[in-house]
Amino acid sequence: MKKILAVAILATMTNAAFADVHYSLSVTQPEHHLGNVRVAFPETAQVHLDIKLPAWRTGRYEILNLANGVRFFTAKDDQGQPLSWEKINHSTWRVHLNEPTEVNIDYQVYANELGMRARHIDDSHAFIDASGFFMFSDSFRQEPVTVELDVPKAWRSVSGMDNAGSKHRFKAADYDVLLDSPIETGINELHKFKVDGRDYELVIWGDGNYDVDLMLSDLKKLVTTGNIIWHDYPYQRYVFMVHATSGASGATEHVNSTIIQRPRNRFASREDYLSFISTAAHEFIHTWNVKAYRPQGLVPYNYTDINYEKLLWIAEGSTSYFEDHLMVRSGIETTDEFFAVLSKTINRHLQTPGREVQSASAGSFDKWINQGGDHGRNYSTSIYSEGSLISMALDIDLLSNSNGEISYRDVHRELYKKHKLPAGFTADDVKAILTALTGNDYTAWWQQYIDNPAIIDFDALLAKVGLSFELPEQAKAKPSLDAITKHTGELLTLTHVQRDGAAWEGGLTTDDKLVAINNKHVGKDLTASLEMFQAGDKVTIDFIRRDALMSTEVVLSKGFNMPKQVVANKNASAEQKALFKAWMGVDHPNLVAQ
Structure with missing residues (x-):
């Protein structure tokens, strides 16, 4: 009897493998940001079917608790009879089955999170990322899916998925493709x-x-x-x-x-x-970088929990690094415009004390929990900007050590060739590629720049490609609090206090409201209030904290009224200019016929 039952279950599951999962979304109350979802799962002989809504969406490494918009969940069998269910965690509904049956579920979704880019419905459109709308079951995650939309007649539906017989119906190979293929429907x-x-x-x-x-x-x-x-x-x-x-x-x-x-x-x-x-x-x-190949910790995606990974600096930072290369090489962006963007990135990095505290690998691992704001800037790194600058350092190192023959592009070309999904790549895989390309062991380099806070000598690095990082000629020294302020009402409020800077050493912190410096009212412009002082001067600052007037002494530091800029070195050598072209794919701005 047990053998017969096992064969029956196997046959049921085998038949299910050829059945689609059907999704439908009805937008009947767009002005209230509401949609009704129906999901039809194929017949299954399981004792229960766990049905889940993702807790985050790909591309945003943060738990979003998307199930908070779900209401009126119901489950029925293939005869339309109710099935019992219970919610067993934040984003999983367990449907109990008494016999083999199809499982049909219905629920309402509240979709008013436009900036989250997971779900949004209003009277002009709906943006549909499956992570915010469509539940799945691990039992059928690999099965083909179809999606049907019931939307106002004037709306147009567009997706990277293929149409399936009508303008508001789409199909995908499986749930993972559905989740990675958003739909924009509406007046567009x-x-x-x-x-x-x-x-x-x-x-x-x-x-x-x-x-x-x-x-x-x-x-x-x-x-x-x-x-x-x-x-x-x-x-x-x-x-x-x-x-x-x-x-x-x-x-x-x-x-x-x-x-x-x-x-x-x-x-x-x-x-x-x-x-x-x-x-x-x-x-x-x-x-390519993430959707065709990505770090092992993100393969396969776990949609209901944190996906820890120490190489997010490659996934995001290297992507940020390459964007200007493609823009310059295609003629969309000039070299001067590229230099301006690079200048901002470097200056932001140098004004972020967290670069001395957190490594790129630690910042990647902690991306899911890293705080933003003042504490984040003082004690953390960004996988985007930090990863971009580390990518640049590695790229120029590879180019300069190979006379322009080997670049960081070669590394990503090899990742795409050798580590396409469904496999993921590891740090050892990247180091192995570096060794294969150059013949050198990059273990020490990795330890210095990835596993420890990266200290980059931008003057030496940029000089290799005929660039300089310097203050503009018209820049003037000025006293500084080493803090950023925002005007709120009649007072300036500190929004960022640089760790170990002048304001920090004087005991000031974020949300303190500046009232006066040496008994003179601080107006809307902090720079104007500091004009009468010099770097090194000790001043008395009156401020409000917890609605009480307080006072402290601060020794002003030295700053400049203009940031440093990346510029082309007018005296760049032929070798430097050649390396610049190998790096950016265009001539050095000061190229002179030899």
Whole structure:
């Protein structure tokens, strides 16, 4: 009898392997940000079926507790009869089964988290990331899926997934592809183009001061740059989704698309536009780095818990590093514009005391729990900026030691060749690639720059490629509190106090409100209030803390009214200029015919 039962269960599970999981979303109350979801799971003979909603979404390494928007959960069998269920943790519903049956579940989702880029519904659109809407079961995670939308007639639906017979119906190979293929449906504009035999779409939701023709022109340039690093493209069709918002901003990479959000009035100026298009470049690079190959700790994704990984600085920081390379090589960004961006990154790094405390590997591992704000800046590192600068240091080291023949691009080309999903790569894999490319052991380098706080000599590093990092000629010395302030009401409030800086040593901390310096009221401009002093002067600062007036003495430090800048060295040698071209793919700005 036991043998017969086992065969029956095996047969049921085998049949289920050829059955799709069907999802449907009905948007009937968009003005209230509500949607109704139905999921039909194939027949199963399990005693119970655990059904889950992800607790985070890919690309954002933070537990988001997405199940908090779910209400009115019900479960029924294939005859429409109710099934008993219980919620067993923050994002898992356990449905109990008395006999083999299909499992059909219904629930309502509240979707009003636009900036989270997981779910949003309003009267003009819905942005659907499966992590915020669609539950899954591990038992059927590898099965094909279909998604059907019931939305207002005037809405258009766009996704990196293939259509499945109608304009609001899509299909994917499995749940992982569904989760990595968001849908934008609503009142939007859609532009299609083809480059090198591959299909692209640009869909824009929201009015804004963007120039569609410029966006299309530069996106066409951008998508030709993949072979600068990799040997092929991992997609045949790719969708750029853009949200022009009332404040939400950010972006997320997906396997066949990206979603980019910007305030609707932040597209027109050159600085704002470069920020937009560099974000597009960043997400485009992720199509390889993260979506085609990624660190082992993220393979496969665990959607309901933290995915610890010490190489997020490669996943995100190296992506940030390469974005300007693609922009410069494609002609979208000038070298001067690149130098301005690099200057900001380096200055921000040098003004972040956390770089002396936390290593890139520790910052990667702790990304899920790292605090932001003042404490984060004083004691933590960013996987983005820190990882970008470490990537630059490694790239220039490789180039200079090989006379421009070997670069960090070669490392990522090898990662793509040898460690494509479903396998992940480790730190040892990266070091092995470095050794294979150069013949050198990078264990000591890794220890110095990755496993310990990285101390980068930017003067020596940039000099190798004919650049300098220096103060502008017009820069003037000024006294400084080594703090950042924000004007709130009639007073300036400290928002960042640099560890071991002047304000820090004087006992000031964030949220202190400055009242007076040497009995003179501090106005809206701290710089103006400090003009009468010199670096090294001891001043008395009156401030408010916990609604009480307090006082402290501070010794002012030395600062400058302008930050250091990356500039082309006018006296760069031919060797330095050659290395610059090998590095950036364009001529050194001061190239002179020899």
